[in-house]
Amino acid sequence: MTATLERPSVPAKKTRPVTPARIALHVFLILTCLMTLAPLLWAVYASLRTYDDTSVNGYFSIAKSLTFDNFAKAWEIGDLPHFYWNTFLITVPALIITLVLSSMVAFGVSRFSFKFNIALLMLFTAGNLLPQQVIVTPLWRLYRLIELPVWMSESESLIDSPLGVILIHIAFQMGFCTFVLSNYMKTIPYELTEAARVDGASVFRQYWQLTLPLCRPVLAALATLEFTWIYNDFLWALVLIQDGDKMPVTSALQNLKGTFFTDNNLIAAGSLLVALPTLVVFFVLQRQFVGGLTLGSTKG
Amino acid sequence: MTALQEKPKAVAPNGPPPRRRGKRATALAGTDKLVLALMLGVPTVVHLLFVWIPTLGSVALSFSEWNGIGGFEDIEWIGVGNYVEIFTEYPRFWPAVQHNLIWLLFLLVVPTSAGLLLAVLLDRELRFSRIYQSALYMPMVLSLALVGFIWQLIYTPDGGLLNSVLGLDKPVDWIGDSDINLYAVLVAAAWRHTGYIMLLYLAGLKSVDPALKEAAALDGASASQTFFRVTFPVMKPVNIVVAVVTVIEALRAFDIVYVINKGRNGLELLSVLVTDNIIGEASRIGRGSAVAVILLTISLGVIIPYLYQVFSKENRT
Numbered sequence: 330m331t332a333t334l335e336r337p338s339v340p341a342k343k344t345r346p347v348t349p350a351r352i353a354l355h356v357f358l359i360l361t362c363l364m365t366l367a368p369l370l371w372a373v374y375a376s377l378r379t380y381d382d383t384s385v386n387g388y389f390s391i392a393k394s395l396t397f398d399n400f401a402k403a404w405e406i407g408d409l410p411h412f413y414w415n416t417f418l419i420t421v422p423a424l425i426i427t428l429v430l431s432s433m434v435a436f437g438v439s440r441f442s443f444k445f446n447i448a449l450l451m452l453f454t455a456g457n458l459l460p461q462q463v464i465v466t467p468l469w470r471l472y473r474l475i476e477l478p479v480w481m482s483e484s485e486s487l488i489d490s491p492l493g494v495i496l497i498h499i500a501f502q503m504g505f506c507t508f509v510l511s512n513y514m515k516t517i518p519y520e521l522t523e524a525a526r527v528d529g530a531s532v533f534r535q536y537w538q539l540t541l542p543l544c545r546p547v548l549a550a551l552a553t554l555e556f557t558w559i560y561n562d563f564l565w566a567l568v569l570i571q572d573g574d575k576m577p578v579t580s581a582l583q584n585l586k587g588t589f590f591t592d593n594n595l596i597a598a599g600s601l602l603v604a605l606p607t608l609v610v611f612f613v614l615q616r617q618f619v620g621g622l623t624l625g626s627t628k629g
Numbered sequence: 630m631t632a633l634q635e636k637p638k639a640v641a642p643n644g645p646p647p648r649r650r651g652k653r654a655t656a657l658a659g660t661d662k663l664v665l666a667l668m669l670g671v672p673t674v675v676h677l678l679f680v681w682i683p684t685l686g687s688v689a690l691s692f693s694e695w696n697g698i699g700g701f702e703d704i705e706w707i708g709v710g711n712y713v714e715i716f717t718e719y720p721r722f723w724p725a726v727q728h729n730l731i732w733l734l735f736l737l738v739v740p741t742s743a744g745l746l747l748a749v750l751l752d753r754e755l756r757f758s759r760i761y762q763s764a765l766y767m768p769m770v771l772s773l774a775l776v777g778f779i780w781q782l783i784y785t786p787d788g789g790l791l792n793s794v795l796g797l798d799k800p801v802d803w804i805g806d807s808d809i810n811l812y813a814v815l816v817a818a819a820w821r822h823t824g825y826i827m828l829l830y831l832a833g834l835k836s837v838d839p840a841l842k843e844a845a846a847l848d849g850a851s852a853s854q855t856f857f858r859v860t861f862p863v864m865k866p867v868n869i870v871v872a873v874v875t876v877i878e879a880l881r882a883f884d885i886v887y888v889i890n891k892g893r894n895g896l897e898l899l900s901v902l903v904t905d906n907i908i909g910e911a912s913r914i915g916r917g918s919a920v921a922v923i924l925l926t927i928s929l930g931v932i933i934p935y936l937y938q939v940f941s942k943e944n945r946t
Contacts, residue, residue: 354750355757361747362764368820369767371790372779388782389793430675433668441665449673451936456680458873458932460880462903463925466918467686468679469907470697500679503672532661536668561772563884568907579772583888586778593782600778604771611770615763618770622825623832626870 376400376598383594399598407585407599409578413606416577418491419566420559423498427555428548431503435510436536440522450511457504461564468497469568489572497569498559506551509625513547514540550621553614557607578603684925690918697906697914711919719916725897728811732818732898733879740819741871744826749856751827752834762831766824773821777888780817807895814885814896822878826871833867834860869938876931880924899924 375388377395386393403409434453438446472487479485487493521543522535530539541548566580573584585599611618657665691712694705715722747765751758768776783790784803792800803813837860845855861868883900886892891909892901899920901909906917 354755358747358750358757358761362761365765365768365820365824367790368779368783368817372782375782383788387793388788389790430672434672437665437669447940449669451940452673452681453676454939455932455936456676458877458928458935459680459684460877460900460924460928462881462883462900463687463921463928464680464683466697466903466907466914466921467683467690470914471683471686496675497679500675503676504680507672532657532664532668557770561770561775563772563774563887564904567887568904571908579774582774582778586888593785593788596778597782600775604775604779607770607772608767611767615766619766619828622828626829626832626867626874 372597372601375594376601378594380592380594388593399594400602403585403595403599403602406588406595407602409599409602411574412576412578412581415491415575415581416560416579419494419498419577420556423495423502423559424552424555426495427499427502427506428551430499431506432510432541432544432548433536434503434507435514436540438507439511439514440519440535440540450508453504453507455504457501457508461501464497464501465564465568472569484572487569489570489575491575493569494562494566494577497565498562502555502558505625506555509551509621510544510547513544513624517543546620547624549614550617550624553610553617554621554625556610557618560607687918687921687925690914691922693915693918695914696912698912707915711916715916715919715923721897721902722920725899725902728895728897729879729882729899731811732815732882733876735812735815736819736822736875736879737872739815740822740826741875743819744823744828745830747823747827748830748834752831762827765827768821769824769828771821773818773882773884774888776817776821777814777885780813780820781889784813804889805894810889810895814889818882818885822875825874829867829871829874830864833864836867837863866938869935873931873935877928880928 374392375383376399377397378388378392379394379396379398382393383390431453434449437443438450443449469488472493475487477485477487477490477492482490482492484490487496517540522539525535525539560577561579562577563579566577567583570576570580573581576584582600582603586596690704692706692708692710694707694710695703751761755761771779781804786792786800786802786805789803791803795801801809804810841859841863842855845859850858881900882898883892883904886896886898886901887904890896892898892905902920903917903924905911906914911917
């Protein structure tokens with residue numbers, strides 16, 4: 330897995346002559362990177378300034394003073410902890426169940442041979458590629474039909490319930506995870522599970538105790554990716570949750586805009602706070618993030 | 630690199646032989662069979678119930694007239710009426726199609742060539758390469774909704790970064806002007822998309838056998854000849870993935886225009902026309918579903934060739 334990320338670096342010749350071409354290349358790359366980071370840096374800069382400062386001097390000016398007040402204010406006015414909690418309630422279960430279910434399918438289709446193996450994999454892969462709008466209308470209607478006891482959903486249906494959003498995330502994201510996991514599992518030698526089976530290990534033990542531990546690196550990569558994707562989801566929650574208080578933080582942004590009114594400094598601070606979890610994940614787990622995307626796009 | 634190498638040819642599966650009709654597979658005990666059936670069955674049912682049944686539902690509803698609120702007995706079946714209306718009368722449809730097409734073309738041209746160029750530049754022994762890559766990948770982790778917010782700080786007419794840098798006498802309303810707002814939004818979308826394309830091409834470039842390039846160089850090919858005649862064609866699988874990812878991304882585009890102005894005034898997209906029937910002003914489930922079916926048809930146009938490309942290798946073994 331990790332091998333996907335870095336080419337084994339050949340200890341190159343010790344001294345590489347500094348050619349003009351090299352310097353030009355670095356200058357170009359540095360400029361491109363700065364341009365890429367500019368929108369984020371601009372948001373950071375705006376978020377650190379006071380409303381009085383920017384309303385008098387405009388945004389394109391040297392700051393008189395820098396402060397974290399906007400972050401505290403956005404946190405409080407936007408009631409962000411509440412929305413982070415909503416997101417947490419959706420993301421964590423959805424993530425875990427997606428990985429469990431898709432690893433089961435991947436195990437089944439990669440370790441055993443059925444006639445419908447490829448058809449099943451194609452079904453999952455195709456499902457993951459559909460635009461969400463193709464599904465959303467009947468799903469919304471279906472969710473209103475399904476009645477649930479109060480202990481499962483306060484709204485007594487799948488609409489307005491974290492459970493509903495969790496379910497569609499699982500169903501939809503399973504496609505990608507199954508595809509990646511089955512490709513990876515196919516590279517595990519058959520002899521391994523074969524030997525376990527001869528020793529009398531049940532199918533479940535072959536899956537849980539033998540195959541899954543070997544898949545740890547892919548599971549880590551998928552968990553990283555799925556965390557960002559589910560966290561970043563906007564549409565599902567927007568449509569399936571109508572009570573603004575129950576929305577996860579990404580979909581709640583829309584309402585926060587109204588709360589923050591026209592104070593761009595607050596909007597900048599709020600946006601950065603919402604971006605923070607994914608940025609942290611990116612900085613800490615960049616390897617997994619990149620590796621997961623690489624695996625998903627290529628065929629093992 | 631494992632991901633990019635040919636997978637070891639699956640030799641005659643060592644698992645139990647395929648089940649034959651009327652005959653029990655001897656290799657699997659009863660409980661094992663049940664466990665395996667559950668392991669495959671439960672996820673499949675979940676996937677079918679929440680993804681494919683609603684998809685078929687969209688197809689069915691596209692032939693109906695329904696406000697979505699009443700019960701199923703209120704559904705009126707009107708044949709292809711919705712499609713006729715969409716193609717001939719519905720004023721927002723053709724602009725939306727046009728915007729989606731521009732979206733697709735823009736993504737196919739700008740982020741794809743930028744991503745490819747950056748990947749080529751970074752695919753070598755280079756100092757600080759990892760830092761460059763991190764910076765270029767970073768926008769990828771942000772949601773498109775958030776990208777919309779962050780770029781609004783750049784585009785806003787009063788005090789936005791862009792107008793300030795340009796220093797024009799008359800500030801341009803990048804988001805409010807329906808002639809240019811689509812392109813302004815596309816720049817923001819491309820900003821996020823480029824890193825992904827770069828990632829795909831970097832992986833693709835690393836999978837190209839260096840011997841090919843060496844052979845071309847020995848034959849006297851220049852660097853650019855080697856790239857366009859050898860490296861690029863060899864990366865065909867990556868090119869297909871990039872094409873699929875881009876088409877799907879262009880069809881799914883929604884979040885960013887929705888946070889900016891709910892997809893009006895020059896930012897109409899097919900996805901907005903569908904969603905409007907549930908959370909917006911219109912509530913014509915039938916017409917919305919017909920638009921969804923059009924989206925489905927276009928996406929199947931790329932999904933099916935993609936599946937064929939990915940899985941045909943397996944069919945042969």
